Amino acid sequence: MSFNDVALILQQMGRTADAEPLHRRALAIREKALGPEHPNVAASLNNLAELHQTQGRYAEAEPLFRRSLVIREKALGAEHLDLATSLNNLALLYRAQGRYAEAEPLYRRAYRIVLNAGEPRLAWTIQGNLCTFYAKSLPDLAIFYGKQAVNTLQSVRNHLKTTDVTTQKAFVAPSRRPTIISSAC
Numbered sequence: 001m002s003f004n005d006v007a008l009i010l011q012q013m014g015r016t017a018d019a020e021p022l023h024r025r026a027l028a029i030r031e032k033a034l035g036p037e038h039p040n041v042a043a044s045l046n047n048l049a050e051l052h053q054t055q056g057r058y059a060e061a062e063p064l065f066r067r068s069l070v071i072r073e074k075a076l077g078a079e080h081l082d083l084a085t086s087l088n089n090l091a092l093l094y095r096a097q098g099r100y101a102e103a104e105p106l107y108r109r110a111y112r113i114v115l116n117a118g119e120p121r122l123a124w125t126i127q128g129n130l131c132t133f134y135a136k137s138l139p140d141l142a143i144f145y146g147k148q149a150v151n152t153l154q155s156v157r158n159h160l161k162t163t164d165v166t167t168q169k170a171f172v173a174p175s176r177r178p179t180i181i182s183s184a185c
Helices: 003-012 016-034 039-054 058-076 081-096 100-117 120-134 139-161 165-172
Strands: none
Touching: 003 016, 003 039, 016 039, 039 058, 039 081, 058 081, 081 100, 081 120, 100 120, 120 139
């Protein structure tokens, strides 16, 4: 088990003060071993940024989310699902700060990536985030994304009915790559 794994477990347990030094240690090890532009470094940056965001430390989270996004786009390409995760997480941070004009294009770009990739779990997450994002300002658009989220979930449920148990467990198992999930509509 890695420093990163233990930090994520502690974070999920609400022990953020204990998780932070482990996230920092995992980041330092990855930067030294893999170089500062490696996708695994981006994952560590994202994890530390998520920790800061949950603590309300937005000013510390933003540069980490931004650096993670830049690394992922450069190393993995403009259509990679990890980039969509970074876009979604930065959009969530901006929304939490009331920076809606900056959040919206990030959400939309992330959504385009997941639709093109056909990744239902992340699509459902982003659809829910878009539903919540538009709930007060554009209720018709919020309803659209809410319906899309329901349709995605229903499609996955229908697909799971026809798959073997191993595939079902793989889909419903928690992702190794954390994603901040907003409350859906």
